[in-house]
Structures are given as C-alpha cells and as structure tokens.
Amino acid sequence: MLLLGPLGFATPWILSALVTLPVIWLILRAMPPSPKLVRFPGTRLLKGLTDPHPVARHTPWWLLLLRVLAIAALILGFAGPVWKPAADQGLGGPVLIVMDAGWAAAPDWAERQTRALRALDRAGSAGQPAALLLADGRAGGQLPFLPATELPARLRAATPVSWQSQYPEDLDEALAAAPETGLQVLWLSDGLDHPGRAELLAALEARGQVSVIPPLRGRASLELVSGDHPALRLRTTDAGEPPVVRAVGPDPLGIERELARLTPGEPATEAGITTRTIPIDLPSELRNRITRFEIMGEPSAGAVVLADDRVRRRKVALVGDDRVSEGQRLLSPLYYLRRALSPTTDLVEGSLADVLQAAPDVVIMTDQLVPGDEHGLDAWVQEGGLLVRFAGPRMGADEKLGTEPLLPVRLRAGGRDVGGALSWGDPRGISAFATDGLFAGLTPPADATVRAQLLAEPSPELASATIAKLSDGTPLVTRAAEGEGQIVLFHTTANAEWSNLPISGLFVQMLDRLVQSARTQELTLDAESAEQPFWTPRLVLDGFGRAGGPGDLSPVAAVDFAKGPHPGAPAGLYEASERRAALNAGGPIALADWPGATVESATTAPGLSLRGWLIALAALLLAADALGSAFLARGRGGRVAA
Template sequence: MSFLAFAFANPLVLAALVALPAIWWLLRLTPPKPVTEVFPPLAILAGVLKREETPSKSPWWLTLLRMLMAAAIILAIADPVFNPRTRTLSADGPLALMVDNGWATAEDWERRRQTADALIDEAEARDLPVSLVLTADRQQDATLGTATAARARLAAARPQPLIPDRTRAVDVLRTGLNGTRPGTLAFLSDGIATGEDSVMRDLAGLAPASLRLIEGDGGEAVALTGAVNEADAMRVSASRLDATLPRALAVTAYDARGRAIANGTIAFGPGEKVASGLLPAPFELRNDFARIGIDGLSTAGSTYLLDDGFRRRRVALLSGEARDQSQPLLSPLYYINRALAPFADLIQPNEADLAVAIPQLLEQKPSMLIMADIGRLPEETYPAVTQWLQNGGTLIRFAGPRLAAAPADDPLVPVRLRQGERALGGALSWSEPQPLADYPPASPFAGMPRPEGITVNRQVLAEPTADLSERTWASLADGTPLVTTRTLGAGRIVLFHVSGEATWSNLPISGDFVEMLRRTVQLSRSGGVEGGAGAGASAPLPPYRLMNADGVLTAETAGARPLELGPGAVPPASPDHPPGLYGSEEGFTAVNLMAKDATLNAINRTDLSMAYESERLIGAEALSLRPALFTLAMLLLLLDTLVVLFMAGAFSRLRAGRAAATVLIALIGLSALAPDTVRADDSRPGDEAILDKLDNTHLAYVVTGESEVDRISERGLVGLTEFLTYRTTLEPGAPVGLDLTKDELSFYSIIYWPISASAPMPSPAAINRIDAYMRAGGTVLFDTRDQMSALGGGGASPNTERLQAILADLDIPALEPVPTDNVLTKSFYLLTSFPGRYAGSPLWIEAQPQASAEEPSRPARSGDGVTPIMITGNDFAGAWAVDGNGAPLLPTVPPDEIQREYAYRAGVNIMMYMLTGNYKADQVHIPALLERLGQ
C-alpha cells in the first residue's frame, strides 16, 4: 500500500512558534509617533488646522500579516517534507535488487541509479550481501556479493534499447541466491508489462521477507508502433501506458541528416491506449523521411526508423489500349491501378503517343514502369528505357494480344517468347484451365500460400532455355512459367505471362495479385537491398547503424548479429538484433523496437501470495516545502512594506499624471469606378477549322503526296459519304485529307490509308502519331490496293512490302480475317465478304477470342472494343469513287455493279461498327427479354 507521509527535517526549530504571542504583544503595544510643534505662537492657527493624528497601536490585520510572515519563516527553517524516505531494509537476509534498464528507463535512469545506490549503501551499513540483476542486459549475473561489487556493477550499467526480459532475470536471480531467502527484494520497475506478465508472482515465489516495488515515470511512457506511407501523408501509430487523461503528442519526421522536415500530432482521447496521427507532406518529401520521433521524448521506443521499404514508390502506368472510360473493368490497367494505389503513387501519361509519353514519364523518375499489353515501343524510346533500367529501374510487363504478336527478339522481355499465345481450346493448348504451382524458394513470392481457385486460360509461352527455371518466380501446375524476370544492369524486368485484366486469367481479381505486385514493387529499391518484407532468401545483413536507449543512431555495432530476412515482415528487435539499420550505406533494412500494433500495458499486481510495498524513485517522492514557505514570507514582507508606506501618506504626495489621449481618424474616401466587363478573347488561329470538324462526322484519308492516289481517295470517300446519307440516318460532312505530321487525328473515328510504294515513306514522327491514335481508340484502314491474299505472304507486291515496313514500327495486335460471326458482318447489312474494286482479299482485323469461349447461341462474336487496325487489298476507295455527277470513276474487277453495291455495303458496315461498336452482339439477350415480356 502506498501512503502520503509528512515530516520536518529540523523539528526543533518549531519551538520558535511559542514566541508568536510575544511578537503579537509587542506589535500591538507599539507607541504612536511623537508630534513636533514648530512655533508655539501659532498654537491658535494650529488649533484651527486639522491635526495629523497617529494611532496609539497598529491595526489588527497588519499585526496578523506580520504574525503570518514570522510563522512562514519558522516553518521554512524547520523544512517540512512530503513522503520522506523512512523505510529500512530487513535484516533477515541479503538485499536482492532487480533493476529494469530497458528503453523506458532512459528518461529517469539517473534517479533509478541513485535509488538503487541508496539501497546498496544501506545494505553496506547493515553489512548485508547484495544480489543485483539488470533485466535488459545480454549477460546477467546475480551472484551474492559485497555492496562494493554491486555498486561498481551499477555504476557501469546503462539503459538498453530493448524490452526487458524479466522471466530470464528472475531465473538468474534465483540461481544467484542459491536457496538463500532474501531479506528485502526491491524491484525497480519501469511499470510496463512484458511477455506473460508474471514477474510479481515470480518475485513473490522467492519468498522475501519484504517485497518492495519501486516505480519511476513509467506511467508517461509512449512508444511508436508503426508507420504507413499512405497516399497523402505518413500515418504514424503509437501506444501509451497511462490512458486516464487525453493527451496530444507532437511528432516530427527527420531526414538522413537529422533535419526536421515534417510535423504532425497524435491525439489520445480519454481511455485510449492506441492512437494514430498523420504527417502530411508531398510525395517527394515523404520519401526523404529517415526517422520519426516524439517531441520531448528521447527513448528508443519514441523513435521509429524508416528504410527504403517505407518509401512510397512512384509507378508509371502505360497501356496498349484505351478502354478506361467506356469499359473500365476490361481495361488492362484497371486491376493494376486498384492493386497498387494503397502503397504507390501512380502516374499516367497525358499523351497517347509513346514517343512523347515515355520520356515524360521517365523525367518524373519513377521507381517502376508498368506496361500492360504493349508489344512494340517506338524505336527512339528503347535507349532511354534501357538506360533507366540499367540505373536501377524496374519494368513490369503484362501479356496481351499485342505482346503475343510482338517480335521474338524484343530486348525488354526477360525470356524469349514463342510467337502467338497458348489459349484454352487452341493450338499449343491444354484441355482445361491450369492452376498455379507452389512458388519457388528463391522467388519474392516465397512464403505466400499457393492460391486456390486461380486458373489461367491463356498465356504467352517462353522458349525453353537452360536458365528458365532460375528466371521463374511463379509457374503453372504444368510447369510453364507465369512470372519471369531478368536483371539488366542495376534494374530488373518482370513479365506476367497473362494479361492485366480478367479475360486470360482470374489472377488479377484475386488478393494474391495485390500481394504479388506489392512484393514486386518493394524490390524496386533504387540501389537498395533486395531483402525486406516479402523478399526471398537473401544474404544476412550486417549491422550498419544501431540505436541506443536515447533513440540516437550510433556506429557502435558490437554484440549485434547479422539479420537474416525471410518471408514476412521484418522481425522486432531482440538482444541479438537491437533496433537499428542492417545492411550498408547503399541499402539497409530498419529494425524497430516495438512490434507492429503493439500495446503498452501496466504490470499485473493481482493474485500475489504476499503483500508488497510501493514507492517512488528518489527525487520524486520527497517534496520539500521550504522554497515555497520562504517565497511566501518574502511576499508578505513586500506587502507589509507597501502597507506601511501607504499609511505614512507616501502615495498621497504623488502628483496624478494627466491622461491625454489623441485619437487621429483619417478617412480616405476612395471611390473607384467599376470597370466595364471585358471578356478575354482566348481563341487561337485554327479554332474555326477545328469547330467545323467537330460539328459533324467526317471521313478522313491519309494524303500520300501522289496526286492520283489522293484524288481517288478523296472521291472514294465522297462516294461513300453520299451512300451513307442516302441509305442511313448518318449524314457525314465532306471528307478530309490528313497530313500525319501536323493534323489532329483524334477528330476522326476511322482513317483510310491507301498504301503506295512510290509515295514517300512516312517519318517516324508520323508513325508514332498513328500508333498513338490507334492506342487511343481510333482505327486505321490500310488498303494496299493489290488484292493480297495473305498478310506477309511470299511474293509480296511493292505496296505490301511498304505496308510491312510501316507496320514494323507500330504496336499492333495479332490479326485474323473477319470471322463469319463477327459484328462487322452484321452491323448494318448482313455480309459474308468485304469486296472493293477487287474481291479476292480478306479484310484483316484484330484477332478475337475463339467462338467456343462464348455462348453457342450468341448471334455475333466480338471483342470488347473495336479493332484498331483493318487491312485489305481490295481497293475500297476505287470502288467508292464517283465523279461530280455521281458516276463511278473506276470499274470493278471483274466489271460487276453488284460487287460495287457490296463494296458500298462493306463501307457502311465498317462505319456503323466504328460508330456503334459491338452493340449487335447484345442481340443474344433478345430471346430472354422477349420471353420475360411475354410472361
């Protein structure tokens, strides 16, 4: 039981209080001040004037004031003290001292040492042996010895940046006593529970004659237990021991040089032991955080170290398609974006042209670049991406139709890929969807359980090589790689052999996908250690900088062992791995004192087999009132002096100062006339032409520079425009010829490009603009006008060779002739072929999933968007071209007006498909709707 004691250090001085009545009598009988007569003849005048009178004795309240002043001086000399140390050691056995020297004792360690030293002095005075054990020391010894030896050990002891191991300390103390019953067992505790919290019962089990619990300022202990770099701020969590009153803590983030760069607050409500607060700062500034500390506290628990794993990565996203607005769930980047958003800052380009977008993204210094279904990059971007990789960047690629059709010698893939893709029910296919196999031990996914229910329907295949297994992070049950990797300089290339959306596999809609991306992102440390959370097996990390009990990093690393990182989070501190940084200057991993989301609790004092005494440390329980009493006496003396001066009339002779106040009010009337409303003219040259293109649908063609080819293209689109106006509700405007190097392409849903081998080869800038146009959702209709029978076949015509040269620099998906069940055959007219001036060439479009993957009753098969490319050799424009009177300019081959009619119908179907997409495919729902309406 604790109690409040009171005593006087010099009690004999209190005898002076008996003199107070004498002082009272003397003050009351003080004679009045004598009256002096200046000139006796003026006695008459003196009688007329008011005579100044002097009281015969002092007022009672003034006497009481002086009595209080005298009493305060006497009591101050007597030195009253609250809670003086009066306890003495038991003489029934040796003194056993168990002293906490963990992280929470750093603030009051000197008082703890003084308290323990006072107990050792008393034991020495009584000639008692002493057993001393320090709970946080790695080497513990509690052998009974002399007080001198215990005092020397205590002087050398220091607080440690660790959590005390009291269970081990009690065992050491029991061994040191060797069966001897202690007379006094004093436990200098920090007040914080550890482990199973049975220390008080364990100490009572030693059967001491007297058990004393001496506590310091542990009730004020606060520890930081976690930090999460969120989207807009760093969230820091903390736990406190005493949750009685509300408390607000100021926290500060420091950079590697110790400079404060951000501030925040953690607010605890009444009864709250755990709380969190935000450190708002820009993304770049948060990545410079090296440690977080609580203002006013200097302990290992109030300091939280950050390493590269806490930095929020900047991830750049690129996609081969633009479906985010119309069909976001089918966008290659939708699930990637959702998976990375909680722990990465995502950036996307403002330009669809990769030749412009990639340099812009790399200028923002991302840690990672993700490319979803991009098969071919502009040629001029490869050096920049390669240099970025060699400097430490990480490139993650996801498969898709474009990557499946990309060249096999792509330098930005980790393994050599087979041409085409493996699909369920197709060539190189399996009979049923494949599940995932266990992750290899060297994979960063090691430690994750093998996902259940995740299957793969399509994938791109890797060519077998001797090192393929070493480059594989994840594979399917049949052994084919699912995730492969390759290092390039200081960087890394990672390839997911499935698409980033759920058409090829249901992996992107699983929780394992999020964890796989998170672990991969953690590897994108710029020059960091490939260890940390989730990394696979790696070499042990030597101690680089260790933190002392005051929360300061030092170069003293003696006694610490190398840190071995395995799957999962970084372990909390231990005697073998004290808190600090492990690794090297190039990269390190932070080990913090507290486990994530730990809670501070008070020591359990219930269910003890014996009573114990509770007391405070030296300097905390003994409170002397001497300074306060002396201060009170001085204040009373000053008050008495003022009263005496007032009674003597000293203040009445002072002249009253004149109070003069001069108030100057300056009113300046400014009447400003309201200006006339002026509207800014923000129009620019060429806006009229742009508005003219936007007010209606226009067919467009590429100007090749050959007058005859361009004339046929223009007249062909005029003919198709007139046919659309006559046969459909669409009334397009006049056709537009386009210069690929400078005209805006996004105004047109489809661009007709007649290929001519004799025309100048388009510049790389023009090809990049066409690639960006197709990537943004536009479609280019290439017409070689040579009735080719197969794309890239032997004996190709010059126009086909020119087309191959153009397509070599474009990122295009795999192609196929229009299937009979494609929406293009049903978008307006029912067609089986797409003739032009010639009728022998098929119309090539983006390859779509096999019909077996869809419902057999579906009337039309389509993809989830319009094809970005069409290729024909049937010379559409030659069949559509008309003169000023509407007569055909060129005959069909063979001459057949029915073929021309079908050529126009093919043009109508293409335009309706471009403007409406695959809405015809939704006719599959019509029978069910009609049946429901009939009910």
C-alpha cells in the same frame, strides 16, 4: 542515510567535524585583530596618557559567532542534509536490487542508477550482502549475493536495452541463494507491466519486504500501423498534451534533420493508457526520404519507429492503351492495374514521355513493344528504375518480338494457347513459389489458371531468370537485372483475357512485392515472412533509441525474428534475401500494479535537499564577517562610511 527525526543526512560521517567548533572558537578568540599602526613624531609627548578607545585584545563575540556559524553551515551542507527523506531499506537481511532495464527505463536511467548506488552504499556501510537483478533478459541462472561494495561497478556499466524488460523464467533457480525470510528488496520500476512481473513480485514478497520506486514521469511508445494508409499509434501514460512526433531523414543535401512534424488525432483513454492515431499524410517525395519517426524529448527505443517500405508510398506509372468504351472497361488491362495499385501507390498515367518526366519508381507497360529509346526508358532502367511489362495479343503477333531489347528473356512469336476453344489442353495452374525468391511466402490459389502465355526461348539463363512458373514448368514471370535497375515480364495479360490471375488476390500481392522491390529493393516484414530462413542485422538501436552498427550480432532465425525485439534480435533494420524489415520496440503498454508492496509516491519528491541552502547561508555569513572585519579595521571613521 542517518535519520534525525524529519532530517536525514546522506553522508553523516562529515558531521563529526562539528566537534571542532569549540576548538575553532578558542583559536579565534585567542587571536586578536591586527592593531592599527599610527605614525606620529610626538609619540613621546603622549607617554603616560590613557587612550579612551583602546585596541581590542579579543575578537568581538558577534564576529566569532558569525565565523563559527559559517563553518558549521559548511559542515552541515557537505553532510548532505535532506528534509523528510524517503525511507530506505531497513537494516538486517540481504539486499536485492531489481532494476527494470528495458527501453521504458531509458528516459530516467541516470536517476535510477543514482538511487540504486545509494542503496548499495548504505548496504555496504552496514555490512549487508547484496544482489543485483538487471531485468534485460540476458543473464540467467542463480543470482549471487556478494558484498555490496562489489556491485557498484557493474551497476555503473549497465545500460538499458532496446526491448522490453524481461525477468527470470525460472524463479526458483534465480532466487536459490536468497534467504527464505528477511530479504530487503528495492525494485526500481519503469512503471509498466511486463510478462512475469506479477510472479516475480509474489516470489519476492514471500521472502521479505519489497519497496518499489516508480518513475517520476510518464512513459510513451510509438508503433507503426500497416495498411493501405500507414499511420503511427502513439501511446502515453499521461492524459495531458501529446508529445511532438517528428519525421527525420536526409534533406536534399544528404544531411539528416527534421523533415516534418506530425499531428496526433483525438485521444482515447483506457486503463490509464491514452492512445492517439497519427496519420502519415505527407507527399511521396518527402515520405520516401524518412528514415525514422521519433517522439521528441523521449530518449528511448520504444519512442522510435524505423521507417521501412510500409511507410514509403511508391510512384507507379501506367503506360498502355485504354481506348475502350465505358461498358467495356473490364476489358482494359489498366483497369485491373488501377484497382490493384491505387490503395498503396501514387499512380501516374500517360504516354511514356510524359510519365518519365514525373520521375516514377516503377513503370508498368501493357501489351506493347518499346518504341525505340528516344524517350530515355533504357537509361531510366539503367539508373535503377523498375520496368514491369505484361504480354498480350499485340506483342505475340509482332514480328520484332524476338529482337525486343527491354525484355528479361527472348520470346517466341505467336505465344501459346493451352486452354482455348481450339486447343486440346487444359489451362495450367501456378506452381508454388521458391522459398528464397521475391514471392516467397505467397500461396497461389488452386483456381488461378493461365489459358495463354508468351513462351520464352530455351537458354541456360532461363531458369535463374524465372521467378514464377506454371505447373508445366514454363515461365509465368521472369526477371533480369539491367544496370542498376530491373526488367520484369508477366508472360500473360494484365486483364482476364488470357488468365484469371488478375481477378485473384494473388495478383495484388505479386504487384505489391514488385513495387516494393523498386529502387532500393527494400521489402517489409509481413505475415508470410517466416519463409525466409535468416534475417541479418544492418542497423540496431540501443535502449536510448540511438542507431549504431550491428557489431558481432549473428543472423536471426525467422522463427525468432517473428517474436519481435529480444536479447538475440534488438530493435533495428534487418535483411533477408531481397527483403528488408524493421523491428521496432514500441507497442502496446499497460500500467503495473503493486499489491502488497510499499510504493513511493511518484508525485512526491523523496525529500528536500538542504545542501544548497546551507552552503548559501555559509556564504552570506562569511560576507557579513568580511564587512564586520572591515568595520573594526577602519575604526569610527569607517563606521560612518559604512
């Protein structure tokens, strides 16, 4: 950019056309306007007379001035004049352009590319070598300094990624080709602090001048907060009105659209970051259809939360005999199930016919046989329902137990008492769960024991159907597929009559795993998920928050998956065994500070472009020229008409 005092020109070479203005003036002056043709038969009678209003031999000076000014305005306009432009890098040393390329850089990515391309164009015109550091964490090694004309193609092809900006870990290696002094650094920041940013800034300031271009508007991120009542946490760098957060998912016709808009809570500001909690207070039917939450008008992966089972609240139906007195409620199996499931599910209770009408996701039955299929329970399971059953004295004493259809395994009548008053054995403990099963990652407490159980008939399928067993190898929980659905049996009771499992925290965790496996068999990522060996991507986000296929991404090891989104595991949905978990990019954010660097004000425009004003002025001058030419052509009568 050429600076002439407070005026700058983006393409100053066009100004060379101004030298042609004197030539244009002479050409226009030498070309008189077309004479007016008058046809009159008695022209010979006028011979020798003097015309008091002769036709002009030269174009009037004021018309020439209009035309020359119009051409000059066009030349100046196409030269890209800017009033009080921002200072670019000085000439001299090599140029290093650092571009934050994480999700926070996505909202104004095009403007950032334009600014970087302008710096590269200027460096190329001055013959300065340049290097480009895209802070996406995917490139390592030494930064090569090349002719600046070789970098624009790479810069135009670059896109933001769906994880936070990442800088080189080994700064000595990365800056090995950079000069020790005289380095000109242009850092296009996303405005947020990231690990390693301060160290990189210090290393660059030791080598030369660092100019920082912050974003012109604030940043926002969205995070899912797990718990009994899931919510969203909205963080913004602006303390003004909160942006709109909407829930997106398929409508009853399968068309994805906005399903609801959520209302943020009261703001709390700390260190320049404003935080708001957004409760997900929606009906279960609507919540189960949501595929993503997003901040409207914020095109970045950090503004998107992919919904998994932490968001969905399942509907669970309880079917059992609850006829106990008030003083004996601790004897009721349904009491234990209510306490375990009510914080995280919507409970429906009643007869089997009544609860099936409510279209539950899970049906739990305690100590009873299925009274035929007149209520459609078998068809409900075949269509994808999850039936969970608990054993008990009534089931063990029933003579039809061996022919009961809706059981995962065949059972022996009578059961087994291994820790009662009339038995010689001790209560059995619970064995560790398989690392690739439904209860992977859960740890049975040492004091959880089973005194009685219903035994399964030996069969070749018994081992594969057993998902939890006692210390002696007998099944505690079995499971079998039935059509599109599943049938699960706890071989002990849902109350403390046969086991102390229902009064342990493990009971709640096991029920939660089962409930979340209903229908879609989608489970969430929790603290124990590291037991899963690999996670396979099913859907990934780009830096702008747009969903797409996984492409050629490889499965991610559990240790790496627990680190969150990074170059090997972009934000998206992943599967492992029977689990499905979402990696979301949004999370805690912090503002960046730039000690020792030259920071362009984010509230001040980098200069006022005069291009449009000059082109408009040229159009007005050309219009005035047209009116003046018409005035001269029509003579005195045209002057009166005008």
